[in-house]
Amino acid sequence: MLEGYRGRALHVLASINADVGDVIELNSDKVHLRGILMPSYSKDDSIVVLKLDNGYNVGFSVDKVKVSLVERSSKKEPEKTESNKPGKVKIISTGGTIVSKVEYETGAVRPALTTEEIIKFVPEIQDITSISANVLFSILSENMNPKFWVKIAESVKRAFEEGSEGVVVAHGTDTMSYTASALAFSLNVLPGPVVLVGSQRSSDRPSSDSGINLVSSVLLANQAPFGEVVVNMHGESSDTYTLAHRGVKVRKMHTSRRDAFQSVNDLPLAKVIWKEKLVKLLRTDYRRKSDHIEMNAKFDERVFLLKFYPGLKPDIVELLLSAGYKGIIVEGTGLGHTSSEFQEAFRKATKEGVFVGMTSQCLFGRVNMNVYQTGRILQQAGVIPLGDMLPEVALVKLMWVLGQTDDLEQITKIMLKNVVGEYNPRHLLDHFPRWKHE
Amino acid sequence: MLEGYRGRALHVLASINADVGDVIELNSDKVHLRGILMPSYSKDDSIVVLKLDNGYNVGFSVDKVKVSLVERSSKKEPEKTESNKPGKVKIISTGGTIVSKVEYETGAVRPALTTEEIIKFVPEIQDITSISANVLFSILSENMNPKFWVKIAESVKRAFEEGSEGVVVAHGTDTMSYTASALAFSLNVLPGPVVLVGSQRSSDRPSSDSGINLVSSVLLANQAPFGEVVVNMHGESSDTYTLAHRGVKVRKMHTSRRDAFQSVNDLPLAKVIWKEKLVKLLRTDYRRKSDHIEMNAKFDERVFLLKFYPGLKPDIVELLLSAGYKGIIVEGTGLGHTSSEFQEAFRKATKEGVFVGMTSQCLFGRVNMNVYQTGRILQQAGVIPLGDMLPEVALVKLMWVLGQTDDLEQITKIMLKNVVGEYNPRHLLDHFPRWKHE
Numbered sequence: 027m028l029e030g031y032r033g034r035a036l037h038v039l040a041s042i043n044a045d046v047g048d049v050i051e052l053n054s055d056k057v058h059l060r061g062i063l064m065p066s067y068s069k070d071d072s073i074v075v076l077k078l079d080n081g082y083n084v085g086f087s088v089d090k091v092k093v094s095l096v097e098r099s100s101k102k103e104p105e106k107t108e109s110n111k112p113g114k115v116k117i118i119s120t121g122g123t124i125v126s127k128v129e130y131e132t133g134a135v136r137p138a139l140t141t142e143e144i145i146k147f148v149p150e151i152q153d154i155t156s157i158s159a160n161v162l163f164s165i166l167s168e169n170m171n172p173k174f175w176v177k178i179a180e181s182v183k184r185a186f187e188e189g190s191e192g193v194v195v196a197h198g199t200d201t202m203s204y205t206a207s208a209l210a211f212s213l214n215v216l217p218g219p220v221v222l223v224g225s226q227r228s229s230d231r232p233s234s235d236s237g238i239n240l241v242s243s244v245l246l247a248n249q250a251p252f253g254e255v256v257v258n259m260h261g262e263s264s265d266t267y268t269l270a271h272r273g274v275k276v277r278k279m280h281t282s283r284r285d286a287f288q289s290v291n292d293l294p295l296a297k298v299i300w301k302e303k304l305v306k307l308l309r310t311d312y313r314r315k316s317d318h319i320e321m322n323a324k325f326d327e328r329v330f331l332l333k334f335y336p337g338l339k340p341d342i343v344e345l346l347l348s349a350g351y352k353g354i355i356v357e358g359t360g361l362g363h364t365s366s367e368f369q370e371a372f373r374k375a376t377k378e379g380v381f382v383g384m385t386s387q388c389l390f391g392r393v394n395m396n397v398y399q400t401g402r403i404l405q406q407a408g409v410i411p412l413g414d415m416l417p418e419v420a421l422v423k424l425m426w427v428l429g430q431t432d433d434l435e436q437i438t439k440i441m442l443k444n445v446v447g448e449y450n451p452r453h454l455l456d457h458f459p460r461w462k463h464e
Numbered sequence: 465m466l467e468g469y470r471g472r473a474l475h476v477l478a479s480i481n482a483d484v485g486d487v488i489e490l491n492s493d494k495v496h497l498r499g500i501l502m503p504s505y506s507k508d509d510s511i512v513v514l515k516l517d518n519g520y521n522v523g524f525s526v527d528k529v530k531v532s533l534v535e536r537s538s539k540k541e542p543e544k545t546e547s548n549k550p551g552k553v554k555i556i557s558t559g560g561t562i563v564s565k566v567e568y569e570t571g572a573v574r575p576a577l578t579t580e581e582i583i584k585f586v587p588e589i590q591d592i593t594s595i596s597a598n599v600l601f602s603i604l605s606e607n608m609n610p611k612f613w614v615k616i617a618e619s620v621k622r623a624f625e626e627g628s629e630g631v632v633v634a635h636g637t638d639t640m641s642y643t644a645s646a647l648a649f650s651l652n653v654l655p656g657p658v659v660l661v662g663s664q665r666s667s668d669r670p671s672s673d674s675g676i677n678l679v680s681s682v683l684l685a686n687q688a689p690f691g692e693v694v695v696n697m698h699g700e701s702s703d704t705y706t707l708a709h710r711g712v713k714v715r716k717m718h719t720s721r722r723d724a725f726q727s728v729n730d731l732p733l734a735k736v737i738w739k740e741k742l743v744k745l746l747r748t749d750y751r752r753k754s755d756h757i758e759m760n761a762k763f764d765e766r767v768f769l770l771k772f773y774p775g776l777k778p779d780i781v782e783l784l785l786s787a788g789y790k791g792i793i794v795e796g797t798g799l800g801h802t803s804s805e806f807q808e809a810f811r812k813a814t815k816e817g818v819f820v821g822m823t824s825q826c827l828f829g830r831v832n833m834n835v836y837q838t839g840r841i842l843q844q845a846g847v848i849p850l851g852d853m854l855p856e857v858a859l860v861k862l863m864w865v866l867g868q869t870d871d872l873e874q875i876t877k878i879m880l881k882n883v884v885g886e887y888n889p890r891h892l893l894d895h896f897p898r899w900k901h902e
Contacts, residue, residue, distance in 0.1 A: 166801075166804075166836060166837070166838055167797075167798075168772075168796075168797050168798070168801035168802060168803055168804070168836075168838050169803045169804055169805075169838070170774045170803075171774045171775050171803065172774065172775045175774075199798060200797035200798035200799075200801055201773075201774050201797055204773060204774050205774075261901060263893065269901060278797070278798065278825075278826050279826055279827065279828055279896075280826050280828040280829040280896060281798055281799050281800075281824050281826045281828070281829030281830060281831060281832070282799065282829050282830075282832070283828075283829065283896060285896075286826065286828075286829075288899045289899070293900070293901065293902070294901055294902075297901065297902065308901065308902045325775070327775040327777075329775070330776075330780075331771050331773050331776075333769050333771050333795070333855075334606075335639075335642060335769050335856060335859055336608045336609045336610065336613075336639050336642050336643075337609050337610045337763070337765040337767070337863065338768075338769075339765075341787065342768075342787075345783050345787060349779065349780075349783060357771070358606075359605070359606050359638035359639055359716070360605075360606070360637060360638035360716065360719055361638075361719050361720065362719075363604075363606035363638055364606060365606055365607045365608075365609065366606070366607055367607075386719050387716075388716050388717055388718050388719045388724065389717065390717055390718040390719070390721075390724075391718040391719030391720050391721065391724075392719060392720075393719060394719070394720070398604060398606075399604070400604055400606050400607070418773060421773055425775065455701065456900040457900075458717075458718060458721060458723075459897035459898055459899040459900070460897055460898050460900070461726050461727070461897040462731070462894040462895075462897070462898070463699060463707060463731065463732055463735065463746065464731070464732075464735065464746045
C-alpha cells in the first residue's frame with residue numbers, strides 16, 4: 027500500500043511496482059540516494075520520502091530524480107502485525123509528536139498516527155523482538171493530567187500481566203517527566219523496564235528523532251536488566267545514542283533540542299547505541315526486576331506548585347487554602363527560602379493539616395534549611411525540606427501521597443522516604459553540567 | 465585594633481604587637497604558614513585567622529603554633545577610609561552572605577558586617593582604585609522586594625552622580641538575579657558598569673568565594689567598558705576566575721556551588737582573572753557607557769508567576785484576577801504550553817486588561833507558540849509568547865512595565881521590545897551546557 031501517495035509520485039511508484047518498506051534509489055545528475063520508501067504526508071504530490079541509512083528522512087520530487095526499485099522489503103508487512111497478541115515488548119501510545127504528523131496546510135502538528143503506523147515508520151523494531159502495540163489515547167502531553175496517569179499505569183500493568191517483558195510508552199515531551207514520576211511512584215515494584223519516549227521533531231522532518239528514539243526504547247525495554255521507569259531520549263544533538271534517565275531525576279531542559287532531556291542531580295542509568303543494538307549500563311545501582319508488579323495509582327490533584335519570587339505576598343497561601351488545596355510544594359530560592367513574612371501563612375497551613383514542602387528553583391543541588399535563619403524559621407512553621415528532589419517530582423509525589431493518606435505525619439514520613447530514587451544522597455561534581463564560557 | 469580577638473589569641477597577638485592587616489607567620493612541627501592577619505569571629509578564643517596568598521582563610525589555635533610578626537601592614541588603615549568621599553568605585557552593601565558572619569553558637573549565618581569591614585577583609589581592593597562604600601541596608605536576599613530594588617537603583621544613580629565610575633552592589637545570592645533584572649530595566653542608560661556580587665560561602669569559611677568575587681567585581685567596575693548591569697561570580701568551582709553575566713540572562717543554577725550563577729541562552733560578557741588583575745571581554749556586543757544616567761524605577765508588584773503542571777486547574781486564574789493581579793507570567797511546558805482548558809481563563813484575563821505572557825519551564829531555548837495547536841489557541845486567547853526571556857526576568861520586566869502604564873497594548877509593546885538584551889535573537893549550540901553522562 028503506497029500510503030499517503032497521490033498524483034505524480036503515486037504514478038511513478040506504482041509504475042515501478044514499489045511499495046512502502048522497499049529499498050529505492052533516487053538518481054539524477056546531482057543526487058544518488060538509496061533508502062527505504064516511507065509513507066508520504068507531503069502536500070506536494072510529487073514528493074517521494076526515503077529513510078536513509080543514517081536515520082534521516084529525505085523527500086525528493088519525482089520530477090527531479092529517476093526512481094528505481096532496488097530490493098523488495100524483507101520485513102513482515104506491518105498490516106499483518108498481530109498487535110493484540112502480547113509481544114515481548116509492548117508499545118503503548120498516548121500521543122505527542124512521536125506519533126504526530128504535520129498539517130501542511132497550517133504548518134502545525136497534530137497527534138494522528140496509530141501505533142501500527144509507527145511500526146511501519148520504524149520497521150527495524152520488529153527485528154529486535156516481537157512487538158505488540160495499542161493506542162491508549164491520542165493527546166498532546168500538555169493536556170495530560172493525573173486521571174490519564176492512572177490509565178497509563180493500568181495499561182502498563184496489564185501489559186506485564188499479559189506476558190510482555192518490557193513496556194514502551196510513547197508520550198509527548200512537554201509533560202513526559204511528570205508522567206515518568208507518576209508511573210515511577212505508582213508502579214514502584216516492576217518486573218521489567220518501562221520506557222517513556224517522545225520526539226522533539228515530528229517524524230516527517232528530516233531532523234526527526236522519533237525513529238532512533240523509538241528503536242532505542244524497544245532495545246531498552248527488551249534488554250535492560252532493571253525494573254524502573256525511565257525516560258529515553260537523544261543523548262546529544264546528533265544521532266549517535268540515546269540515554270535512559272531515571273524517571274524521577276529527569277527534566278526537559280530545552281524547548282527544542284533533541285537532547286533536551288537531562289538527568290538533574292543524577293547520572294543516566296544507561297546509554298543505547300542503536301546502530302550496534304547495544305544497551306550499555308552506566309550504573310550498577312538500578313532497581314532489579316521484581317518477580318511481580320505492584321500498582322498504587324491514586325492521585326489527589328489538590329496540590330499547588332508555588333514558585334517564590336521577590337514581591338510575592340503570603341496572601342497567596344490563604345487563597346490556596348480557601349480554594350481547597352491540600353498540599354503546597356514551594357519552589358524556593360537558593361537553599362530553600364521564601365521571604366520570612368511567609369512564616370505565619372505556612373504555620374497556619376500546616377496547622378490545618380496542609381503539607382508544605384520546600385524545593386529549590388535552582389534545580390541543581392539540594393535544599394538545606396539549617397544554614398540560614400530564614401530556613402530555620404520556615405522549618406519552625408512546619409515547612410519540610412525535600413533535599414534534592416526536583417520541584418516537579420515533589421509535586422507529583424505529593425499528589426500520589428495524598429492519594430493514600432490525609433494524615434500530615436504520615437504524609438511527611440512518605441515524602442521524606444526515598445521511594446524510587448527521587449532523592450540522591452550523594453552528589454558528584456559531574457552532576458552539574460559544564461557551561462561553555464568563551 | 466585586633467577586631468574580634470579575645471582571650472588567649474588576643475594575648476598572644478598583643479604580645480607581639482600584631483594588628484589586623486599585618487603579615488604573620490604560624491610555625492609548628494607540622495605547620496608553616498604566612499598570611500595576612502584577619503579579624504576573628506571564632507567562638508574559640510584561641511584561634512587566629514590568616515588569609516593566605518591563595519585567597520583562603522585558615523584558623524589555627526595559638527596553643528598549637530608559634531605566632532610571629534613578619535611585616536607591618538602597608539595598607540591604609542581601613543578605619544581611615546573616608547568612605548563618604550566618592551571613590552572611583554562605589555560599593556553599596558545590601559546584605560547577604562558576602563557581608564555575613566557565622567553565629568558559631570547555632571552554626572547559622574546572619575548578615576552583619578559593615579562595608580568598611582569588607583574592605584578590611586579584602587584590603588587588596590584598595591590597590592585597584594579609590595573605593596568608597598556605604599551600607600544601604602542589611603537584609604538576606606530572600607527578603608528583598610521591589611521596594612528595595614527602587615532604593616538600590618536610587619543609590620546606584622547617586623553614586624554615579626557623585627562621581628563614581630563604576631558601582632559594586634553586594635547582595636545575597638538567593639534573589640540576586642531578580643535584582644539584577646530590576647536594576648537593568650530601571651537603569652537602562654548607564655555611564656558605567658553596575659556589578660552585583662555575592663558569595664555562596666561565608667567569608668570565614670576556608671572555601672569562601674567572597675574575597676575573590678569582591679576583588680574581581682571592583683576590577684570589573686573599574687575597568688569594564690560597558691554600561692550594563694552584570695552579575696559577577698565564580699566561573700568554575702576553583703578560584704581561578706569569575707564571570708560577568710548579563711543581568712537579564714543569568715540564573716542561580718545551583719543551591720551551593722560557587723559557580724552557581726550561569727548565563728542561560730547567552731554567553732557571559734567578561735571573564736575576570738583576579739590574580740592578573742585582568743578583565744577579559746568575551747563579547748563585543750555589550751552596551752557602551754553612556755554620558756549620562758537615566759532612571760525609571762517604578763514597579764507594580766501585582767504580577768504572578770504561574771508555573772503550569774499537569775492537574776493545574778484554570779480556576780487559579782480566576783483566583784488571581786479576584787485578588788487584583790494585573791499581570792501573569794506563565795511558566796509553561798515545552799515551547800510554551802498549558803493544557804488547552806486554560807484558553808477560556810486566559811481569554812477572560814486578557815479581556816479584562818490583564819497581561820498574560822508565556823515563558824518556558826525548560827529555561828533553555830525559546831517559546832514558539834506557532835508549532836502546535838495548543839500554542840495557537842493560547843495566542844488566540846491573548847497570551848503573548850516571550851521568546852527566550854527567562855521566566856524570572858519576564859516577571860521583573862512585567863512589574864517594571866506595569867509601573868509605567870496600564871494600557872494592555874502599550875504593555876505588550878514594551879514586553880516584546882528588547883530593552884537591555886533580555887531577548888537573545890540568536891542561540892548558539894554552545895549556549896546549552898554539556899552534561900557529563902558517564
